[in-house]
Amino acid sequence: MSLLEINDVSKRFHLGGLLSRHHVDAVRNVSFTLDEDKPEIFTIIGESGSGKTTLSRMILGLEQPTEGHITFKGTDTAALGNRAARLKFMRSVQPVFQNPFETFNPLKQVDRYLVSTARSLLGLTSRDEVEAAMDDALQKVGLSLSEVKGRYAHELSGGQLQRVAIARALIPNPALLIADEPVSMVDASLRMSIVNLLKNLRDEFGVSVIYITHDLATAYYISDRLIIMQKGYVVEFGPARAVLDDPKHPYSRLLKSSVLRVEDAGAGRLEPADRSEATRALETMSKSHMEEGPDGRLVRV
Numbered sequence: 553m554s555l556l557e558i559n560d561v562s563k564r565f566h567l568g569g570l571l572s573r574h575h576v577d578a579v580r581n582v583s584f585t586l587d588e589d590k591p592e593i594f595t596i597i598g599e600s601g602s603g604k605t606t607l608s609r610m611i612l613g614l615e616q617p618t619e620g621h622i623t624f625k626g627t628d629t630a631a632l633g634n635r636a637a638r639l640k641f642m643r644s645v646q647p648v649f650q651n652p653f654e655t656f657n658p659l660k661q662v663d664r665y666l667v668s669t670a671r672s673l674l675g676l677t678s679r680d681e682v683e684a685a686m687d688d689a690l691q692k693v694g695l696s697l698s699e700v701k702g703r704y705a706h707e708l709s710g711g712q713l714q715r716v717a718i719a720r721a722l723i724p725n726p727a728l729l730i731a732d733e734p735v736s737m738v739d740a741s742l743r744m745s746i747v748n749l750l751k752n753l754r755d756e757f758g759v760s761v762i763y764i765t766h767d768l769a770t771a772y773y774i775s776d777r778l779i780i781m782q783k784g785y786v787v788e789f790g791p792a793r794a795v796l797d798d799p800k801h802p803y804s805r806l807l808k809s810s811v812l813r814v815e816d817a818g819a820g821r822l823e824p825a826d827r828s829e830a831t832r833a834l835e836t837m838s839k840s841h842m843e844e845g846p847d848g849r850l851v852r853v
């Protein structure tokens with residue numbers, strides 16, 4: 553059975569009111585499926601404005617698709633009518649946001665966030681039960697309740713704080729985490745520990761992760777499959793290493809060639825790579841379609 557099915561989903565934002573003719577097509581005809589029996593790290597890559605966050609907000613039910621359907625464990629997420637159905641969905645699909653320093657109010661002890669998640673999503677009332685659920689989630693991210701209890705955000709490192717944010721998301725034992733740029737605000741030296749943590753959640757606890765990033769290196773390291781988005785379109789889709797080793801679409805090639813290498817920086821080569829091929833591909837995008845290669849990869853042509 554599918555865990556998550558994204559079926560031909562598009563999102564159009566009207567600018568200046570519904571009757572205005574100005575709009576942005578943030579997401580265009582995106583489809584993919586995650587399998588319930590095969591937890592994976594599914595990565596969405598794309599530059600700023602390509603539609604990654606809009607797609608993730610639709611999966612979380614924070615935006616509704618203009619067209620298409622999103623189905624979680626067989627239920628259309630647009631049809632989650634009552635509070636009980638909505639709560640059940642929120643227990644199963646949890647977000648992790650980009651900046652842990654924005655996630656946590658500096659005037660509130662960080663463990664209070666975990667307490668409220670345990671109460672609201674698990675319905676726990678007794679202090680012992682709440683603390684057991686918190687400690688269990690904190691252990692999964694390599695922390696413990698005693699390390700975190702009573703502490704404020706500024707008393708923890710960015711890496712520790714992002715672990716606490718992930719622990720909060722893990723309290724209801726979700727099947728799916730939506731992690732939107734979870735390492736971009738974390739110190740480079742701590743980045744791999746968070747990335748390895750996501751891997752561990754997949755391997756040890758069977759949690760699937762939708763990992764949203766600009767960062768090709770971490771995407772290459774942890775992803776099972778990925779999509780590359782440009783201006784709302786999926787331009788390439790397939791096993792992560794196959795796509796990143798040998799990108800087929802001009803935009804994917806541009807992304808890969810834009811990664812700054814130490815030897816280029818040392819030689820003063822800081823200019824962006826030539827965008828002309830990717831820009832030409834974008835001009836013909838509305839007339840394009842996805843085509844399947846012999847290795848099961850999909851490329852927009």
Ligand SMILES: Nc1ncnc2c1ncn2[C@@H]1O[C@H](COP(=O)(O)OP(=O)(O)OP(=O)(O)O)[C@@H](O)[C@H]1O
Binds near residue numbers: 606
């Ligand atoms: N609520 C909104 N109203 C109008 N336009 C929006 C809204 N949200 C997003 N957009 C537009 O939709 C497009 C896609 O934005 P989105 O934030 O999904 O991209 P992104 O790939 O996540 O970018 P970033 O990496 O910068 O977060 C952009 O052109 C953006 O300006």
